[in-house]
Amino acid sequence: MEDEKVVISSLVVEALPDAVEAVAEALAQLEGVEVHEINDYKIVVTVEAPSTGASHKMASRFVEIPGVLNVNLIYVNFEDETL
Numbered sequence: 001m002e003d004e005k006v007v008i009s010s011l012v013v014e015a016l017p018d019a020v021e022a023v024a025e026a027l028a029q030l031e032g033v034e035v036h037e038i039n040d041y042k043i044v045v046t047v048e049a050p051s052t053g054a055s056h057k058m059a060s061r062f063v064e065i066p067g068v069l070n071v072n073l074i075y076v077n078f079e080d081e082t083l
Helices: 017-028 050-066
Strands: 007-015 033-039 042-049 068-077
Touching: 007 017, 007 050, 017 033, 033 068, 042 050, 050 068
Parallel strands: none
Antiparallel strands: 007 042, 007 068, 033 042
């Protein structure tokens, strides 16, 4: 059986200081999203998705969460077949 391809992206989500905990909780509820660290108003997350398009679509939803100010892509790893 062939290994399943997956796109792994690392992002930093910036949130309003009084909304950081709520934003982190909302992010953690999204399928494929893992919250790794909260540092002041910045939340470090990873996204696992089947394609770069699916990863982008998921990260684009982050700005809809109340209290999110900015989303910064830090790193993305993918196989050619997942484009």
